[in-house]
Amino acid sequence: MVRVSLEDLYKEVILDHYRTPRNKGRLDPHDVLLERNNPLCGDEIELFLKFEGDDLQGISFDGKGCSISLASTSMMTEKVQGLSLEDARQVTESIKRMMAGEEEGDMNELGDLVSLKGVVKYPVRIKCALLGWNTLLEGLEEGKPAST
Amino acid sequence: MTFDAAVVRKDFPIFETETRGKRLVYLDSANTSQKPRQVLDRITQFYETENANVHRAVYELSEKATAAYExxxxxxxxxxxxxxxxxxxxxxxxTESINLIRFTWARQNVREGDEILITEMEHHSNLIPWQLFVQETGSILRHLPIDDDGRLRTDLLEEYVTEKTKLVSLSLMSNVLGTINPVRTIADAAHAVGAKVLVDAAQAAPHLRFDVNDLDADFLAYSSHKMCGPTGAGVLWGREELLEEMPPFHGGGEMIREVWADRATWNEIPYKFEAGTPNLAQAVGMGAAVDYLEGLGMEAVREHELELTRYALERLESIGATIYGPRELHDRGGVVSFNVEGVHPHDMSTIVDQEGVCIRAGHHCAQPLMRRLGVPATARASFYIYNTPEDVDVLIEAVEKSKGWFA
Structure with missing residues (x-):
């Protein structure tokens, strides 16, 4: 069980990615561009995906929103870039389970992402934290696995 | 009796609780207000001593219930x-009051090609019903613009209120900007072309003394829960002659006069529009809320909120916040939307919550207005009778803290 104070959550994890987002901006060429928003608060995200066979070769995002949604998306791009589509999907499902408050044995695989768990204590912010991930899940559906 | 918020506050049991271990600083009354003991006790009293259905039974208890409801x-x-x-x-x-007009008066009186005029600052509750209505009927929805200070462009009335206009529906007070709109001026323009005027007074009723005759409204809607009453009750007022001619809204018990297997005639107003068992205790609670507010005096309520708003604007300005809506107080209510550079309103709301401060963050059910203001979201503090200058101080301190986190 990870216990993080709100201040620690912001200062140690969120702010780093919020101030210095990774993989921010357009990705060209891309295979998929998804635009999604969080109707609750007006957060907006554009997610660019580039596939290479069964792998997610490239990922970037653009958008505006609160620190939790942008930081979570930034961390997501770092985590899933280069993974197989299936692995990226599994990481996403793990994050969603974590945000649903379900304790799972394999959370260690999530690495730094576990720090996002602090958000669970603030239920209205979970939607912020999951905006990027839910968008990714949709994008992965459009990825075409290489024919075997 | 002079108005003293610290005394008023004692009427509200919720302030005996804490939030996150801190004194509750509730600055979200534009969303829903807290409830005084007088209202809560009245509801309990109804259930304990007067509860029966209304208008149906002939025994004494039902007469008591009916008397309370009426x-x-x-x-x-x-x-x-x-x-x-x-x-x-x-x-x-x-929301239901506005939808009632959509399904009754508007269906009867607004045809394809006719226009309904709302404004750029409307809450979704006075926007979506009309979007749906014009899609169904081929009528046209127009939006009177606002200026950069968040006031309606009444200089454009001639362009927007035309022979085609059948209904003008607007809020008396904006839930985002706090703007108090010149409804009478707009009603005069509407009536000059034969249009009717529906006033959304959800934000105004808790805070301002007004009169449907002075506004020259044709319909007016307001809610109990924002003015110290329970949820689930609200009012649609209409000119009697208009209500008489309108078809019923929901069908069911109570709204009928005589029923045959294949047809029915309608009860007199207002019962024609009250199908089914009403929210009795809620209506009684709303009546108690009216009594409570009248006991304080709506002029005193307004005066108190002006003081708080003046203080809050001054303090927010002093810490460099961007404030939306009019800066003069004469046409502004106690709603202050603001942003602080570098701190997203959602982050701010979460952070100030740690200090016991409840503010709203987001689009406030007014997404088109947010687009007009050019922001995805704002933070919003709204004041009511139980708020004190100390609440503003705690807010400012908490906002400063949120700035610190992002500095």
Missing amino acids: GARAACARFIGAPAPRSVVFTRGT
Whole structure:
């Protein structure tokens, strides 16, 4: 069980990615561009995906929103870039389970992402934290696995 | 009796609780207000000593229930200067009141090619019903713009209110900007072309003394839950002659006069519009809320909120916040939307919550207005009778803290 104070959550994890987002901006060429928003608060995200066979070769995002949604998306791009589509999907499902408050044995695989768990204590912010991930899940559906 | 918020605050049991271990600083009354003991006790008293269905039974208990319910109707009529209680329809709230007009008066009177005029600052509750209506009917929805200070462009009325306009529906006070709109001016323009005027008074009713005659409104809607009453009750007031001619809204018990297997005739107003068992205790509670506010005096309420708003604007400005809406207080209510550079309103709301401060963050059910303001979201503090200058101080300190986190 990870216990993080709100201040620690912001200062140690969120702010780093919020101030210095990774993989921010357009990705060209891309295979998929998804635009999604969080109707609750007006957060907006554009997610660019580039596939290479069964792998997610490239990922970037653009958008505006609160620190939790942008930081979570930034961390997501770092985590899933280069993974197989299936692995990226599994990481996403793990994050969603974590945000649903379900304790799972394999959370260690999530690495730094576990720090996002602090958000669970603030239920209205979970939607912020999951905006990027839910968008990714949709994008992965459009990825075409290489024919075997 | 002079108004003292610290004393008023004692009427509200919720302030005996803490949030996150801190004194509760509730600055979200534009969303929903807290409830005084007087209202809570009245509801309990109704259930404990007067509960029966209304208008149906002939025994004494039902007469008591009916008297309580109709007494609340009379209070709600008096509160807005309505000439007669029979012109007041109880609904679930402002949203249902507006939808009632959509499904009754508008269906009867607005045709393809006709225009409905709303404004750029409307809450979704006075926007979506009309979007749906024009899609169904081929009529046209127009939006009177606002200026950069968040006031309606009344200079454009001639362009927007035309022979095609059948209904002008607008809020008396904006839930985002706090703007108090010149409804009378707009009603005069509407009536000059034969259009009717529907006033959304959900934000105004808790805070301002107004009168449907002075506004020259044709319909007016307001909600109980924003003015110290329970959820689930609201009012649609209409001119009697208009209500008489309107078809019914929901069908069911109570709204009929005589029923055959294949047809029915309708009850008199307002019962024609109150199908089914109404939210009795909620209506009675709304009546008690009216009594409570009248006991404080709506002029005193307004005066108190002006003081708080003046102080909050001054303090927010001093810490460099961007403030939306009019800066002069004469046409502004106690709603302050603001942003602080570098801190997203959602982050701010979460951070100030740690200090016991409840503010709203987001689009405030007014997404088109957010686009007009050019922001995805704002933070919003709204004041009511139980707020004190100390609450503003705690807010400012908490906002400063949130700035610190992102510095």
